Amino acid sequence: MFREWIFSLIVASCTKGALSIIKIPPCKIEDQACIQNSVNVIATKIIQGIPELGVETSDPLFFETIEGNLSILKYKFFNTTITGYKDCxxxxxxVSPDLTSLYYELNCPRLKLNGKYDITGRLIILPVEGNGDYEVITGKYSILVDSELKVQRGSDGKSYLSIKNFKLKCNPLSAPHFDFKNLFHGQKDFSDAVHKFAHENWPEVADLVQDPVFYPIVNSVIKNVNKFLKTVPLDDFKLN
Structure with missing residues (x-):
């Protein structure tokens, strides 16, 4: 069993990191409390990124486009900056004993998104349209992450790990704040009505719009995780 390798996997998939740079206290795979505690202790350092390994920062994150193509609502966010991941x-x-899957809960006190938007359709029951500047400040979130793992042999003959895919279940736990400028092309009464509805019915609104936002966030982190994992053979994490 690879206790340090397992630990690096967990750190990498939840944030980012390199064991060659950051020393991690060893944990046995069955000691989930040890692993979880160590992840949270070093998360702040890891999330800053490891430029020499091509691992970019995860706070802030920047996206040119985020698109929600929902049945009743179409929206696009442009030039969006997202901050707050470092506090999760x-x-x-x-972790499965055969090292094929990883499950964890990501607890985020607040995430802030701002940029440009374009939206049309219905927000649950209200019509909505507009474009302009926007800001969303989430409340507390619990994000359940279920990942599938893969081990493959590199060109050097050594075994390397990668995160093959993942599924999310996002659970908003407290009210967010929405601020969308120029809704209905500046018609204040209509804009105020939509904002009031969104704030009063935030669980339903969050459930409608959240997945197209959270999937790119986690996917961006995992791309950097896999860059890191390509540099660390599994044999580097053997037990003494």
Whole structure:
């Protein structure tokens, strides 16, 4: 069993990192509490990024386009900056004994998004349209991440890990704040009505719009994770 390798996997998939740069206390795979505690202790350092390995920062994140193509609502976010990932913590972590899957809960106290938007359709029951500047400040979020892992042999004959895919279940736990400028092309009464509805019915609104936002966030982090994992053979993490 590879206790340090397992730990690097968890750190990488939840944030980002390189064991060659950041020393991590060893944990046995069955000691979930040890692993979880160590992840949270070093998360701040890891999330800053490792430029020499091509691992970019995860706070802030920048996206040229985020698109929500929903049945009743179409929206696009442009030039969006997202901050707050560095304050997220990991809990309820589980690694399969055969190293094929990783599950954890990402607990985020607040994420802030701002940029440009374009929106049309219905927000649950209200018509909505507009374009301009926007800002969203989420409340608390619990994001359940279920990942599939893969081990493959590199050109050097050594084995390397990668994160093959993932699924999310996003659970908003407290009210967000929405601020969309120029809704209905500046008609204040209509804009105020939509904002009031969104704030009063935030669980339903969040459930409608959240997945097209959170999937790119996690996918961006995992791309950097896989860059890191390509540099660290599994044999580097053997138990003494």
């Amino acid at each position: 913590t990991v809990s309820n972590l589980k």
